[in-house]
């Protein structure tokens with residue numbers, strides 16, 4: 070191992086130490102600080118778990134997680150099976166549509182469904198109009214609405230993992246069961262599904278952790294008794310009430326610990342159970358079935374149903390964005406561009422900030438991610454696996470925990486949070502895995518002898534990187550770049566703790582306009598704008614390489 | 628004076644010893660082959676010469692210049708050309724750009740580069756394909772690009788790592804000769820890695836047979852075939868019958884020994900290059916083509932044994948008999964006009980001069 074890679078590793082570790090390890094350790098130590106005495110101890114945690122309210126909150130969150138996982142599984146298994154196994158028209162389009170929520174901001178869904186399914190939303194108004202119901206039905210405010218919205222948002226994680234599993238299973242496993250005389254139903258439950266558990270688990274753990282991360286959906290639906298929402302309220306609104314502040318910090322810490330622990334357990338479980346013959350040596354299409362007419366229509370109806378739910382998000386937000394005072398009407402009647410005029414002309418700062426912060430974060434991401442990928446894949450530098458490990462953990466780390474820890478760490482001793490650079494830095498730290506995974510997996514696919522051939526031909530390491538490695542990595546790296554940008558662009562959980570007047574990004578603007586200002590039209594227009602930008606970026610990725618979402622997320626799962 | 632000297636080279640990967648203190652000297656202009664089964668350390672040795680791996684101990688001297696002990700010499704500064712097992716032709720560059728990549732780094736004039744490229748393209752037979760991308764070439768053509776790229780800079784040393792193993796059998800034989808004559812003509816000192824003994828015998832001036840990180844024998848193809856250093860080499864190169872036994876008598880002046888085997892209490896053998904001691908456990912070893920077949924019992928009885936043909940295999944220009952002698956099977960190569968059938972009995976003569984003891 071050369072001196073060059075050692076110093077490179079040292080620099081990268083310094084960055085991680087400063088931007089990840091240091092703030093997180095501050096969060097952890099802070100959670101052990103006793104507010105009254107200024108001493109240390111596990112008092113806060115004891116209090117948290119003895120307080121009936123916080124205990125209930127914790128229980129609620131676990132319960133919600135279970136419900137969301139159940140719902141996504143029940144709906145996701147057939148969906149994944151249809152997508153992977155049935156030969157049908159529009160496969161690519163349906164796959165893309167069903168996976169769309171991954172790249173849409175979580176809050177966009179919440180707003181769209183409130184407009185559509187709310188008390189005086191489109192559905193209720195229509196139902197009352199035709200006289201089916203007298204009083205509006207509560208579709209959305211409550212636990213059921215929460216489960217619905219979070220499940221739809223997380224459904225892609227289950228579908229992606231499972232459909233990849235269904236596709237990649239060596240067909241001979243199932244054929245063997247068929248020869249033994251197992252019915253197709255039996256075969257599915259005794260052979261197919263068990264063989265897919267590792268790919269299912271990889272997605273399932275992220276689904277289960279989402280209620281420990283998502284503070285915004287419960288808050289907007291008026292259901293605050295969940296861990297992340299309570300933490301957000303305690304810290305964002307009651308920073309001066311020491312008791313509530315510390316309970317908030319403990320809530321964040323508990324959520325983070327749950328996330329990390331479950332994530333690691335699932336990873337270990339998956340690693341141990343990777344069945345051989347699952348991923349390699351089969352045809353890329355896997356086993357494809359031509360279903361009967363009835364089954365086929367049923368499958369279509371089901372896919373269309375889910376696709377419509379997903380499509381409601383951009384459509385409803387689009388309608389709201391181009392209308393004025395859309396209330397108590399099933400569909401808008403007053404069309405206008407006023408909302409966009411306000412955004413573009415009166416507060417262009419938000420759009421500028423969003424692009425600026427995400428752009429700078431992206432530059433950091435590339436400047437950091439490429440060398441890390443190089444170290445991990447191509448060198449034997451000491452500590453590179455730990456580096457990979459820490460960065461991967463950020464995938465499971467709640468954004469709110471990062472926000473809070475940055476607030477605690479970069480305010481007093483290192484007053485970085487007073488400067489706007491904190492925003493891109495935080496986005497960089499939070500979204501790092503998205504770029505790194507892509508860079509990493511494309512590096513893995515790059516045959517080292519291509520680089521060695523260049524060195525033997527007389528080129529140095531740096532020259533080799535730029536004329537051989539980079540051009541060959543470009544496709545994967547570009548997909549990573551776009552994915553990173555999309556994810557940084559929609560980031561709110563961390564940014565919401567750090568922004569100051571003038572630093573608002575589009576997601577923060579949406580949140581403020583909706584939640585505090587009740588400017589639904591403007592919020593919808595901003596959300597619609599974000600969706601349009603995301604679409605354009607997605608289009609770019611799909612130009613770069615087919616099976617985009619799969620590529621981006623398949624890499625993220627490992 | 629050796630052109631490449633490998634001195635006491637030692638390299639491990641975690642707890643696997645890949646190269647175990649080997650010594651090798653390669654003469655100027657010579658083509659030396661590293662031959663051995665998969666995992667024996669051939670590639671690692673080659674990569675140490677190229678500077679793509681760094682050994683823990685030992686040194687390599689190329690053209691009187693140390694590559695490791697007096698500061699690590701970068702691969703780019705060693706004056707080598709290398710052909711990789713999987714071609715490693717850069718897929719994003721056209722054939723021409725692949726070939727002139729190294730020349731451009733040497734800051735040669737445009738004209739000079741074109742001249743050299745043209746010459747090497749002619750040599751490897753790629754004229755007319757300069758503007759193709761590698762994906763538009765067959766495997767054999769890609770291998771030629773790799774070869775051209777390695778040769779174009781007039782390297783002092785050419786390293787080839789199983790360059791033909793990904794090609795089909797016909798093409799492999801063709802390219803074997805091409806590479807050999809090309810390298811001969813240019814007079815480049817080269818190290819060739821293969822696990823294919825037939826390839827090694829055709830292509831090399833000398834062969835170094837490797838086994839689990841050690842060089843077990845170094846010599847010309849003929850020396851190694853005729854006088855294998857041990858059972859491993861004899862088994863790896865060509866086919867050999869091994870008859871387990873114990874030395875019972877040693878005649879020091881004639882190199883003759885007597886071995887107690889399942890065939891007889893006192894079977895005559897020679898020791899090719901080792902000294903034998905009484906009581907030593909050895910294998911009396913003889914090549915199938917050295918076994919003589921007799922249909923009638925001869926007058927002399929030393930080293931003549933009666934056996935039964937249990938299986939007969941047709942191998943084109945000759946036959947193989949699998950002969951059972953006292954429940955030990957030996958393979959015998961015979962001309963294919965021999966009329967014997969399976970189940971018939973015959974006599975074999977194991978000429979003591981050709982029956983060597985190995986361990």
Ligand SMILES: Nc1ncnc2c1ncn2[C@@H]1O[C@H](COP(=O)(O)OP(=O)(O)O)[C@@H](O)[C@H]1O
Nearest residue numbers: 640643644645664665666667668669670671672
């Ligand atoms: N990069 C590596 N990491 C770990 N082990 C290796 C590496 N390269 C080679 N080895 C091990 O070293 C031994 C020799 O390998 P190699 O030189 O590639 O053998 P050969 O080329 O003769 O097949 C093998 O046991 C192999 O597993």
Ligand SMILES: [Mg+2]
Nearest residue numbers: 666669670671
């Ligand atoms: Mg090898």
